[in-house]
Amino acid sequence: DVTYHTCYERQSDLIEQVSVFQQQINASPNTVADRLWVTTHLKPDEEKLRVST
Numbered sequence: 001d002v003t004y005h006t007c008y009e010r011q012s013d014l015i016e017q018v019s020v021f022q023q024q025i026n027a028s029p030n031t032v033a034d035r036l037w038v039t040t041h042l043k044p045d046e047e048k049l050r051v052s053t
Contacts, residue, residue, distance in 0.1 A: 001021060
């Protein structure tokens with residue numbers, strides 16, 4: 001999330017954003033757990049977006 005489509009000019013900017021990101025994920029551990037949850041079935045609406053026609 002910190003580096004997705006982003007290029008930082010200074011190392012200090014990147015370090016600051018990593019710190020902010022860490023604070024955000026530590027504040028909501030359930031959100032992190034939800035993102036890491038194993039999917040056991042496919043959702044048809046999401047799969048339509050994955051396949052180009």
